[in-house]
Amino acid sequence: MIKFNFYGHSCFSLNTGKEIILVDPFFKENPLTDIKPKEISCDYILVSHAHFDHLGDAELIAKKNGAVIVAIPEVLALCSSIKKVQPMNIGGSLSFSFGWIRMTMAIHSSGVAGGLACGFVIKFKNGPTVYYSGDTALFSDMQIIGAKERIDYAILPIGDNFTMGNEDAARAVQFLKAHNVIPVHYNTWPVIKQDPKIFKQTAESIAAVKVHIVKPGESLDLSK
Structure with a gap:
């Protein structure tokens, strides 16, 4: 079983029952959660880019848990007190x-000089393949990601202004040929206010996909 736990904005964890992968750990300044960084347990922390709402509390949580931070080298340089790190870069796998x-790749600013924003394809042993796009615009190479892997679950931003909005995110679902989608990065602040039901209606009308609207504090079993 892979359990998706949503903390609001783009912060979530994937729990295998043995390991916990925490993604874009934004807690302290996240208005959508009351959970404190000290309450979080994890083994790995994936950071898509260095904006405050994604790098968030990575360093603090990594110290507490002895977790490995996985990110591009420029982002890892901002976590200089952490010894357990795994640098990666666009196109690489491990x-x-x-x-x-x-x-x-992700089409977005990175929040650190010389850096790049990114997304992650995560393939679990005997489990689903999960694609998290990170903050991004719609880009045509999403079709390559979808052709290369069977995407069981895509986790996509829909907030507009800083990222894709509802319409472009629905087109991304088409490109990826994802079987299931979870929208994120919306309603944190007024500037990214969106109705996820509109995204659900749009995406499901143009693609063979099921959209799961997971509220902050809720979980979803990705093995179903």
């Missing part, structure tokens, strides 16, 4: 205890 990760 095996981990839970499966493997490939780092994908």
Whole structure:
């Protein structure tokens, strides 16, 4: 079983029952959660880019848990007190205890000089393949990601202004040929206010996909 736990914005964890992968650990300034960084347990932390709402509390949580931070080198340089790190870069893949990760491109600013924003394809051993796009615009190479892997679950931003909005995110679902989608990165602040039901209606009308609207504090079993 892979359990998706949503903390609001783009912060979530994937729990295999043995390892916990925490993604874009934004807690302290996240208005959608009351959970404190000290309450979080994890083994790995994936960071898509260095904006405050994604790098978030990575360093603090990694110290508490002895977790490995996985990110591009420029982002890891901002976590200089952490010894357990795994640098990756766009297009590269690497095996981990839970499966493997490939780092994908994202069309977005990175929040650190010389850096790039990224996404992640996460393939779990004997489990689903999960694609998290990170903050991104729609880009045509999503079709390559979808052709290269069977995407069981895609986790995509829909907030607009900083990322894709509802319409472009629905087109991304088409490109990826994802079987299931979870929208994120919306309703954190007024500037990214969106109705996920509109995204659900749009995406399901143009693609063979099921959209799962997971509220902050809720979980979803990805093995079903």
